Amino acid sequence: MSLRLRLTLWYSAMLAGALLIFGIIVYLFISWNTYSELKEEVRTQTEKLGVTGTLVFNSLDLNLDRQSRIEGKNMYVQLINYSNGKIRRSTNLVDQGLYLPYPEAEAYPQSGFVETQITIDSKKYNMIMYQSPIVLSNNELVGLLQVGAIPYNEEQFLKGLLNSLILSAMLSVLIAFSVGMLIARQALRPIEKVIDATKTIEHGSDLSVRIPTSPVNDEIGTLVNTLNLMLSRLEKAYNELDEAYKAQRRFVSDASHELRTPLTTIRGNIDLLEKMWSQTKQSLQQDGMSIVPLSQDHFQLSKEAMLDISAEAKRMSTLVNDLLALARADAGYVMDKSKVDMLSLTEAVVRRAQLLPRQADWEVGDLAALKGIDVYGNEDFLQQLLFIFIENAFKYTPQGSVTLSVQATDTHMAWVISDTGLGMNPEQVPHIFDRFYRADESRGVTPGTGLGLAIAKWILDEHQGSVEVTTEEGKGSTFIVWLPIDFS
Structure with missing residues (x-):
């Protein structure tokens, strides 16, 4: 059962209950008022007959025929004489051969209304009857006066009223149900839009779908806004996961490529050495010599192979160390930190940088601005941070110069590394800190793995630092x- 139908049924049931209570109250009030008026007429007619307190019973003149109608209402009057058993009746009773039921004298009837039934033309009719005992001055019960009326018109009126109330209640509930369905449908239309949007997302991967918002700021509008915010966050999280998954695949692919290159070189050179030594061994066995000197060509090839193996092994070691550093970063590695003197640290890196292979001139500006400046961090990683930027500048500056200078403000210090090298397209700057990203797409212009700046970014983040790039x-x-x- 849909929510719209349930809400409509609840509202209709509440309306039906309210109408039922209202109808019962109206019916009971009108019924009580109608019968009260009739009873008052009957009681008044009894008093008009004036028989109570009469001294001689047989001399009573009831004037039954003359006083048997009140405003067109037939009154049935009956007088019972308990002394001789005679019964006097009004003309309408005599003409129809009817007697009103009465109690015996031993029951000593009391004044008041009595409901009874009479049969006229084989039909039973309810009668409202007022009875008044006739007593003498010595309190002797000698007779009973009964005055009754048939509430036929009243009963028909109340029956019509009841049918009208039932019919109007049913029509009201039916109309309320129909209107309620339309109102509920209109009120719950945003919910249907929510369902359609969720089904669209369920059957596809388009998280950019949004639910149309309503200008009315009600509970449903709040729900729609909340769901749209949730979808925005889900879309952002999904896109981030998708980007992370793509980056991971790219990382694995690039790492495999970078590791395969030195391994292929090492394996090829080892195969060459094995072939050379195998040939030498065969010559030794054929000539029966115990020592065979290497030829000049074999010696030169062996030397080049060993140099290649050494270089590629060093390159692979650097790559593995970089991968290990990034793995630590991903695992949430916590650095040991303390106060670091930035002047002495920078001077140490400058001395090491002079030994790097380079073609550009190495120029160092005045470092006095760092005097007395400390940074709270890890000394080894801070040295590695500066070293990465210097080495990167040498790598992309085949000619010209690389310059290191420093700056200091009230709260921050800065290393400024400038070069006159290849430069980059400014659109590439947001990606240079991604793992394995290389500005030279051919990867053949300059050597490297593309991990240095990614490691530098991690070190900067760990020290709440930042970097500005112009190129x-x-x-x-x-x-x-x-x-x-650090001012502590």
Whole structure:
């Protein structure tokens, strides 16, 4: 059963209950008022007959025929004489051969109304009857006066009233049910839109679907707004997961590619060495010599192979170390931190940078601005951070110069690494800190794994630092690395 139908049934049931209570109250009130008027007429007619307190019973003149009608209502009057058993009746009773039922004298009837039935032309009719005992001055019961009326018109009126109330109640409930269905449908239309939107999402992966909002700021409007906000968050989370999944696949693919290259080189050179030594061994066995000197060509090839193996092993070791650092970052590795003197740290990195292979000139500006400045962090990782940016500048500067300078504000210090190298397209800047991202898409212009800046970004984040990048293709790049100063 739908919510719309349930709501309509509840409202209709409540309306039916209210109409039932209202109808019962109206019917009982009108019924009581109608019968009260009739009873008052009967009681008044009894008093008009004036028989109570009469001294001589046989001399009573009831004037039955003359006083038997009240405003067109037939009154049936009967007088019982308990002394001699005679019964006097009004003309309408005599003409129809009717006697009103009466109690015996031993029951000593009391004054009041009595409901009874009489049969006229084989039909039974209810009668409202008022009886009044006749007593002498010595309190002797000698007779009973009965005055009754048939409430036929009243009963027909009340029956019509009851039918009208029932019919009007049924029509009201039916109309209320129909109107309630329309109102409920209109009120719950936003819910149907919510259902349609959720079904669209259920049967597809388009999380950009939004539920049309209503201008009315009611509970349903609040629900729709809340669901739209939830869908926005779900879409954002889904897109982030999708991007993370794509990045993970790209990471695995790039890591496999980067690791396969040095391994292929190492394996090829080892195969070459094995082939060379195998040939040497065969020559030794054929000539019966115990020592066979290597030829100049074999010696040169062996030397080049060993150098290639050493270089590729070093490259693979660097790659594995970088991957390990990023794995630690993903695992939530917590650095050990303390106050670090930035002047001495920078000078140490400058000395190490002079030993890096490079083609560009290495220029260091005045470092005095770092005097007395400390940063709360990990000294080793901070050295690695600066070293990554310097090494990266050397890598992309085949000619020209690489310059290191420093800046300091009231709250932060900065390393400024500038080069006159290849530069980048500014559109590439947001991606240079992604893992395995290389500005030179061919990956053949410069050596490297594309992990250095990703590691630098992790170190910066751990030290609440930031980096500014300005670059232009063919003119070089400038990196400004900001770190917060520790004043404790």
